[in-house]
Amino acid sequence: MVIILVGGQWGDEGKGKVIDYLAAKADMVIRSQGGNNAGHTVITEHGEFKFQLMPSGILYPKCVCIIGNGVVVDPIVLLREISQLRERGIEPKNLIISERAHMVMSYHPLLDQLEEDTRGDDRLGTTWRGIGPAYADKVRRIGFRIGDLQKEAFMRKKLAFVVGQVKNPILTKLYEKEAIDLGSMATEYMGYAKQLDPYIKDTFPIIQDALDRKSNILLEGAQATMLDLDFGTYPYVTSSNPTAGGALTGSGIPPTKVDLTLGVFKAYTSRVGYGPFPSELLDEVGEQIRERGHEFGTVTGRPRRIGWFDSAVARYSARLNGVGCAALMRLDILDEQPLLKICTGYDFRGKRFDHPVANISHYKHSKPIYEEMAGWQTDIGAARKWEDLPQKCRDYIERIGELIGVPIELIGTGPRRDQFVTRGRKLFD
């Protein structure tokens, strides 16, 4: 069975926990886009793990974990994650990196930051991890693939062109920065090559074999639908396609092999970085949710912007990705709220819209239309079954399911592995 997991809002929906839940039964977990702009938190009996590049199935030794061709890999960050796992007694023998995956090179984070500075007030609020510049170079065909590390002469020649002819002139002439020393950069990358060599493989036959064997394969999405390069709030988006289509091109799995797209949503909304966010809460309710939910970025530590659940966004995501069932996470963060609002659409110049419109300036000025529900004001952290949840909480979940048009099968009631309410649907046998 093949399941695609997608984020249904602006990221940080609680995907890490759902991935960990599914990975227990998965034979293979594949990351297919993004890079170390992602931060997936998994809490196990051995403590808290924060993964940026490492597929979240890595804690299950029998699960093959693939960093797919669509990911951009910063070798420095990946090596750090490998050694952090080793320090905690976990040897990532089950890790495979696609030869085709591109690298975030040392100049990419620098250029990311410089480009953001140049934008001034119009900056995007990127994570400064070099993700945009790395994908741009991939499209420009001057990117370095992980497999290039295994070809020293080729790598040196390509560095001379890309760094010597393209990047250094930009750094020195445009930004008045120091030029990169070619010799030391080549030596540095040959060092990474040696350490990453055992993990680098052509993943085509590996994934095809797994499909032939009818393995349980999980495509682990990073970022989210509203950050999608094409369908998100462009240009306030990430530089990859975190939607279901991106999972396929980023891994090499054909569409006809996918059994289910699982959408992960959070019981409210959050967003890091700039860009439109109609249901944003700029009052003390937003502040309370941010504090209770520890809503500060895993990667950058920035406070996340908080808002009410936006079913217009969620329904758009559900339809765009063909979501078959949903996980609704972090319900417990709303435990203390007396009144909950759900944004069901927008008013733009007197006209009603039920989905985020493509025109970004119209979307920016769209006013949320709310319906209100009573909060449950009960601690739900111990709930394990649907019946354990207070009636008002069940009403809120059911209403969201109805508005977005998909059944909600998994409900997150706290950060721990066991704090889940499941509703009977079998995901992986």
Ligand code: IMP
């Ligand atoms: P970039 O991906 O670093 O280029 O950042 C582009 C936008 O996507 C910024 O608003 C980031 O805050 C946001 N972003 C990127 N990755 C994540 C994520 O994993 N969770 C939430 N927001 C993200």
Ligand code: MG
């Ligand atoms: Mg995150």
